[in-house]
Ligand code: G3P
């Protein structure tokens with residue numbers, strides 16, 4: 001008989017199926033919905049602030065224009081990051097990493113995805129520094145699609161928790177190798193990479209598997225049955241009734 005265990009419920013950009021992604025209201029809704037962890041995307045502004053935005057440009061999720069890295073924090077703070085989603089969210093601000101952590105603290109863990117156009121270097125140093133100084137380090141998993149960024153995070157912090165992001169084109173063996181090199185705690189694969197055999201292989205190496213981004217209930221069930229440990233979703237309430245499959 002296989003043991004049942006809890007699936008980590010990860011709110012992708014907050015409860016971004018209901019609210020404008022990566023904003024205060026999306027994070028609060030994720031917490032209310034019973035999420036265990038919130039994933040967010042972090043970039044650096046022209047004047048060196050860390051802001052929570054997914055795209056490198058402002059058009060899709062704010063009423064601004066142009067590139068995030070060309071704007072100051074003050075300019076980004078003047079934007080509306082909610083109206084694009086629905087008029088009732090007018091006035092939602094672009095958050096800083098510091099503000100996001102204060103919203104999440106005491107409620108959920110953080111998956112901090114480092115994005116942006118800057119070369120690896122300053123943003124990683126700042127992210128590690130901010131999370132450490134706000135005493136949220138043990139509750140934070142660092143991720144990036146860039147192996148160079150993750151190597152830098154590891155160089156900066158022996159104790160950093162790392163989740164290796166894998167897009168649909170990543171070979172499973174490459175993800176495993178990078179995770180071993182980095183001393184990662186988990187693979188974060190795109191869902192098409194996940195099968196019971198690949199999950200079992202990761203488990204044998206002591207890695208958790210947290211899959212993104214899954215919104216359909218039937219797919220949640222089949223991934224849980226395949227043994228995944230966590231699911232990124234835009235609708236965290238849809239994961240409430242699902243437990244994970246066989247324990248490794
Ligand atoms: O971490 C999972 C997911 O967030 C990676 O893709 O584009 O949504 O940041 P993206």
Ligand code: MG
Nearest residue numbers: 039040041113
């Ligand atoms: Mg992301």
